[in-house]
């Protein structure tokens with residue numbers, strides 16, 4: 001890490017060269033700043049919770065598949081189509 005002498009009032013928010021772990025771009029940021037921007041931060045969040053999000057998706061998929069094949073619940077879409085057919 002380089003020590004840069006800066007005026008006192010700027011020193012509090014000393015920027016250091018950081019590398020965004022998402023896009024790999026170098027950017028000047030504070031110690032707390034990990035990503036170059038909000039979009040990369042969001043992407044990192046999704047990446048970090050990918051397993052969790054995937055598991056939730058998987059769960060829903062199994063719930064749908066677990067239902068008996070003979071009893072297909074009528075979807076709300078079909079109802080809408082029926083209503084339309086009656087109106088027209």
Ligand SMILES: [Zn+2]
Nearest residue numbers: 020023036040
């Ligand atoms: Zn980035």
